[in-house]
Amino acid sequence: MRQALCGLLVLAALVAASRVDPASAQAGAAPPFVFTGIPDQDESRLVERFGRVAAYLEGRLGVPVKYIPVKNYPAAVTAFTNGQVQLAWFGGFTGVQARRAVPGSAAIAQGAEDAAFKTYLIANVRTGLKPSADLPPAIAGRTFTFGSRASTSGRLMPEYFIRQAFPGKTPEQVFARVGFSGDHSRTIQLVQSGAFEVGAVDYAVWDLDAKAGKVDLGAVTVIWESPTFPDYQWTVRGDVDARYGAGFTERLRAALIGIADPAILEPFGRSKFVPVDNAAYDSLIKVGASTGLLD
Template identity: 80%
Template structure:
């Protein structure tokens, strides 16, 4: 049984890690990374497996992707050094960098500098698209995404409080839930389990293209103002392991990922350089909403 488990685990690592140590510097440990589980698991395996293969070829070290079950688990894996690199949402990136001195945001999607949340509604509510925040959502059932999602919790929480001064989401809506990820939010609102929800616009677009959205059952009713979101964050101690200049090499490798087969599952056109300062607005919103100590 143990031998069989080891064989299965070894196969999984080869699938997740790409080309394997034959193309990497064998004396250096693998660069291990993860990403927040913000959508359908099969899409995550597809996107991150391709990233691992591409980075391994560019960096000359073995690269491994490990999945996590939740947004907090991604932050914990980064904080305790289980992973050296992570694809975080804006807010989880802020949390991770606050916990790990020297950690840096090094690349984001070109679309992440001006990201958006969509409010979506089950069509049976009769809610129609609006340029202004739709006041008619008050009294409806509402689902956020994950509790520490930027586009699925932090920013929609903030926008609700702006639209209804002095009231929390729990006071605005008849019931508030947390779906766990954006794809799940879409399905819960589409099914009528919740009347309204907040979702990452890029996941909405990806799920729409994949035929998972029924326009007769769910629609976008509001588009938020822009805010910074997803990014690649690296630990500050990677240069001890992989040598001086490795952080910049990693940044260049990420922004050099130009294969549409890699970028499409992210819903991104390309990756561009970024730094920690770009996410200061999210840190302020986190404090203002009480979601960040």
């Protein structure tokens, strides 16, 4: 009798152990899909917008999705290169760097505004610099800050335009002092405070910060708007189909371009996301080579 009872208990335990919660089974079917984004602006805004993206993608892709922050632009490229993340919201230049380091990776979506992006040159009003259709020669001799060293709209393209406006001279030869703020929101604050007289900033971040009341238009103003260039995009590693199943990359692309919730789009300063491919950023490779910023 005791042996029979023990046998029944063991059988019951085995049956219970074989019952797997459907949610747990789904979560265990694939490793978490992890992504990051360049820290181009205020950290609280990054957490807000990428947290919403993670929740949205998890619902659309059927796998756990996790956002991890990084400290700077190169750290985003490194995380992508070493496989710590499978997807990243890169600037144009960091995307080029990442895809060159990880063969098979692909740009799959960009903001509708990113095909024709712009840099603003901003100045502290005490400089007396006025808005100009051409890059103002009077910025020469001023103190100047870029954003991150690897930023497209905060360094690569403004340096290119500055070199065009002042042939044969580097920014260090044009300005009294050159700095790197690290991100666009910080650039605005440095120029607004007078720590630097002039700076280069992503126009979308300027618009977002102005809308949020973080820009004192009595202290800092836009003095020049650049020609357009391709910029931000979502880039995915080429090994995700092997990890998450055939067709995963296209499902991911469809999910990104399917984002319609203003609560997700507005923190990006984008109206929608649209398909894109690597070739859209070929011009940045040429600019990077011409300025010596890309090997």
